[in-house]
Structures are given as structure tokens and as C-alpha cells.
Amino acid sequence: xxxxxxxxxxxxxxxxxxxxxxxxxxxxxxxxxxxxxxxxxxxxxxxxxxxxxxxxxxxxxxxxxxxxxxxxxxxxxxxxxxx
Numbered sequence: 424x425x426x427x428x429x430x431x432x433x434x435x436x437x438x439x440x441x442x443x444x445x446x447x448x449x450x451x452x453x454x455x456x457x458x459x460x461x462x463x464x465x466x467x468x469x470x471x472x473x474x475x476x477x478x479x480x481x482x483x484x485x486x487x488x489x490x491x492x493x494x495x496x497x498x499x500x501x502x503x504x505x506x
Contacts, residue, residue, distance in 0.1 A: 428504050432497055439493040446485060 457466070 425504075428500060431500060435493055435496055439489050442489040443486070446482065 457470070
């Protein structure tokens with residue numbers, strides 16, 4: 424049971440890490456697109472303000488869901504292991 428639990432938690436951790444890197448890669452691709460299109464100071468300032476307002480509405484909830492599911496499933500598996 425211990426080896427199965429460790430393997431399951433490792434897979435769960437890898438999935439959470441993969442989700443985090445996926446979100447990071449999306450933002451990185453946006454930055455490359457902006458650089459290719461030609462970027463002005465005004466565009467950067469506008470995007471900065473948009474990002475500050477939209478980040479709390481999109482990125483933070485996504486991260487909370489990813490880590491919330493990971494922690495919940497880990498605790499459930501740990502509860503099965505203990506009992």
C-alpha cells in the first residue's frame with residue numbers, strides 16, 4: 424500500500440506541476456507574440472493594467488483549483504492509508 428500511495432502522490436504532484444507550467448507557457452507565448460508584433464510603451468502600460476485586473480479573475484482561481492484538487496485528493500488518499 425505504501426508504494427502505491429507514493430506513486431499516486433508523485434503522479435498527482437506531476438499533474439499539478441504540469442498544470443502550473445502550462446499556465447506559465449501560455450503567458451510566455453503571449454509575451455513572444457507581443458515582441459513579434461512590435462511593442463510600444465503605451466501598449467505595455469495598457470496590458471499591464473489589464474493584466475492586473477484580469478489576473479485576479481483568471482490566473483489566481485486556476486491556480487487555486489489546481490492546488491486545491493491536489494491537496495484534497497492527497498488528504499483523501501492519506502486518510503485511506505491511515506485508516
